[in-house]
Amino acid sequence: MSVATTNYYDRRGILGTLGRDGLLQIILIANTILMLAPIVIMVFSAFKTTPQIFQSPFGIPDFSQVQNFIKIWSETNFLRYLLNSFLVTGASMVLILTLGTMAAYAIGRYAFTGASFILMFFLAGLTLPLKLAIIPLFMLMRDLSILNNQLSLIFVYTAMGLPSTVFIMTGFIRTLPNELEDAARMDGASEARIMWSIMLPLVRPAMVIAGIQNVVPIWNDFFFPLVFIQNDSLKTLPQGLTTFMGEYTTDWGVLFSGLTLSAAPIIIIYIVLSRQFIAGMTSGAIK
Amino acid sequence: MPQFRMTGRGLWITVLIVPPLCFVALFIVYPIISAFAYAFFDWQGLRRLDFVGLENFHTVLFVEPYRSWTLNAFKNNIIVFFALMVLQNGLGFILAYALWRELPGARFHRIAVFLPVVLSTIIVAYLFKLFYHPLFGVVNISLKSIGLGEWAQPWLGQSGTALWSIIAAQAWHMVGFPTLVFLAGMQRIPGEILDAVRMETESEWVKITKIVWPLVAPSATIVFTLLFVGAFNWFELPYIMGGLDGSPFGSTDVLGLYFYRTAFGNVSAGQQDFGLGSALAVLIFIFIAAIAAVITTRLRAREIQL
Numbered sequence: 001m002s003v004a005t006t007n008y009y010d011r012r013g014i015l016g017t018l019g020r021d022g023l024l025q026i027i028l029i030a031n032t033i034l035m036l037a038p039i040v041i042m043v044f045s046a047f048k049t050t051p052q053i054f055q056s057p058f059g060i061p062d063f064s065q066v067q068n069f070i071k072i073w074s075e076t077n078f079l080r081y082l083l084n085s086f087l088v089t090g091a092s093m094v095l096i097l098t099l100g101t102m103a104a105y106a107i108g109r110y111a112f113t114g115a116s117f118i119l120m121f122f123l124a125g126l127t128l129p130l131k132l133a134i135i136p137l138f139m140l141m142r143d144l145s146i147l148n149n150q151l152s153l154i155f156v157y158t159a160m161g162l163p164s165t166v167f168i169m170t171g172f173i174r175t176l177p178n179e180l181e182d183a184a185r186m187d188g189a190s191e192a193r194i195m196w197s198i199m200l201p202l203v204r205p206a207m208v209i210a211g212i213q214n215v216v217p218i219w220n221d222f223f224f225p226l227v228f229i230q231n232d233s234l235k236t237l238p239q240g241l242t243t244f245m246g247e248y249t250t251d252w253g254v255l256f257s258g259l260t261l262s263a264a265p266i267i268i269i270y271i272v273l274s275r276q277f278i279a280g281m282t283s284g285a286i287k
Numbered sequence: 288m289p290q291f292r293m294t295g296r297g298l299w300i301t302v303l304i305v306p307p308l309c310f311v312a313l314f315i316v317y318p319i320i321s322a323f324a325y326a327f328f329d330w331q332g333l334r335r336l337d338f339v340g341l342e343n344f345h346t347v348l349f350v351e352p353y354r355s356w357t358l359n360a361f362k363n364n365i366i367v368f369f370a371l372m373v374l375q376n377g378l379g380f381i382l383a384y385a386l387w388r389e390l391p392g393a394r395f396h397r398i399a400v401f402l403p404v405v406l407s408t409i410i411v412a413y414l415f416k417l418f419y420h421p422l423f424g425v426v427n428i429s430l431k432s433i434g435l436g437e438w439a440q441p442w443l444g445q446s447g448t449a450l451w452s453i454i455a456a457q458a459w460h461m462v463g464f465p466t467l468v469f470l471a472g473m474q475r476i477p478g479e480i481l482d483a484v485r486m487e488t489e490s491e492w493v494k495i496t497k498i499v500w501p502l503v504a505p506s507a508t509i510v511f512t513l514l515f516v517g518a519f520n521w522f523e524l525p526y527i528m529g530g531l532d533g534s535p536f537g538s539t540d541v542l543g544l545y546f547y548r549t550a551f552g553n554v555s556a557g558q559q560d561f562g563l564g565s566a567l568a569v570l571i572f573i574f575i576a577a578i579a580a581v582i583t584t585r586l587r588a589r590e591i592q593l
Contacts, residue, residue: 099307106303136321159314220407
């Protein structure tokens with residue numbers, strides 16, 4: 001390679017780097033604007049009256065105008081939907097983390113016949129699209145007499161959450177050292193006590209990952225309530241939103257504030273815990 | 288004493304393992320196995336009638352009008368899959384590459400690109416439905432304000448644009464997911480390899496095609512497979528934005544909607560048919576499982592172990 005070409009490469013290298021990084025930076029900025037604009041417009045519109053939205057959809061509103069929110073608070077079942085979502089998601093998460101940790105602890109900590117088969121059984125549930133089994137699930141819920149009952153949702157979400165939780169937790173529990181456990185066993189501690197006081201405090205990081213991976217899809221789910229729940233006072237937030245959006249079709253101010261209120265809890269938690277959210281929600285896809 | 292201890296431990300393991308197993312067996316494995324069985328029976332409402340063999344499968348695949356409905360929904364799913372491969376996974380790869388360079392503000396951009404992913408699909412669906420409104424939606428208002436008023440159109444109201452408009456909303460919603468999976472893959476590429484490349488070539492194109500792309504193959508396998516399964520299970524966005532019938536004129540109908548409509552009926556068509564619905568579910572299930580297995584094995588083969 002001649003000196004001239006080396007020089008050429010050098011010059012092109014510096015300019016190229018600047019030009020390339022500039023281009024990448026422009027792509028990122030444009031994309032971020034595109035990602036945030038719909039959310040900003042939604043929040044702004046929540047503080048406007050319907051004529052204001054039609055006249056100046058991008059204008060900055062007077063944030064003291066909260067009549068849309070008052071209307072939602074006083075005229076709709078919104079608060080009920082929100083409480084239902086908290087109840088269903090909370091109960092499912094408690095069950096998922098408790099049962100998931102139990103299974104993962106047994107598989108990861110003890111050598112017993114059939115352990116790998118049981119793990120396979122859980123993992124099989126990881127890839128199956130359960131939506132396609134909605135007809136038998138509907139019949140099952142009817143036979144258990146929990147159609148139109150939030151237990152149906154809690155049970156399905158728990159079963160759906162267990163495979164990924166067992167997968168994440170088993171992998172983590174296997175990596176924990178044996179020494180603590182052996183020492184406690186020497187001292188005559190029971191198996192239950194070893195699990196509860198010694199091992200469980202150590203598995204919290206894996207619980208956070210498994211928890212976030214499951215809490216977001218459960219909180220956001222629409223399909224199972226659509227099939228299982230008819231009673232308006234039992235609806236969860238995404239499902240209640242469809243009722244609400246159908247009632248206020250022409251009052252855009254109220255529609256946007258309903259969407260803003262529905263999105264607010266998860267957006268706020270995401271901004272505070274973005275690192276954990278990103279790690280948790282992509283954990284299934286990253287080896 | 289050792290004998291007693293063994294049984295004690297066996298009992299303890301049983302206590303730990305049986306309750307979670309029951310949940311998975313009752314609410315996942317049993318329903319999926321039943322879905323296969325249901326497809327071979329005639330149904331009247333919630334009552335199971337006679338065993339009819341493959342008749343339900345024959346009906347949804349070969350008897351009109353089901354045949355056209357099945358083909359139309361399937362065709363739309365294929366469009367959705369390929370469009371999202373470009374808009375969601377392709378764009379995700381580019382964004383991941385841009386984020387990987389850790390330019391100023393990268394942390395903020397990373398949080399922003401993933402923000403829509405945490406939102407409920409229902410919120411995204413309604414938000415974009417309002418944005419696409421022919422008269423007052425921000426899409427048409429923006430086009431008019433920059434002098435492209437003639438491009439303004441009823442995005443969700445005409446067959447030519449409805450499906451693509453919903454696909455665009457989906458891409459906005461989920462592009463952050465492949466972005467961050469690819470980014471994690473790029474961050475695992477060892478620094479020595481990158482240094483070696485820098486000695487060899489200045490061409491960004493060579494670096495991306497010959498080094499980065501092959502080395503993020505495991506991430507690609509996963510996001511391609513997940514997108515495939517997701518595209519053929521697509522339900523919420525078309526349900527809210529196009530309606531249960533896939534309006535207008537079936538242009539936004541996809542297998543998820545068609546299956547739901549066949550199984551549970553709808554206001555206009557009325558009839559619910561668990562037999563035909565189950566046959567559709569089984570066909571979709573087998574299709575997804577078979578193709579996902581092919582995609583995974585084919586893509587796994589090109590993954591490089593470092």
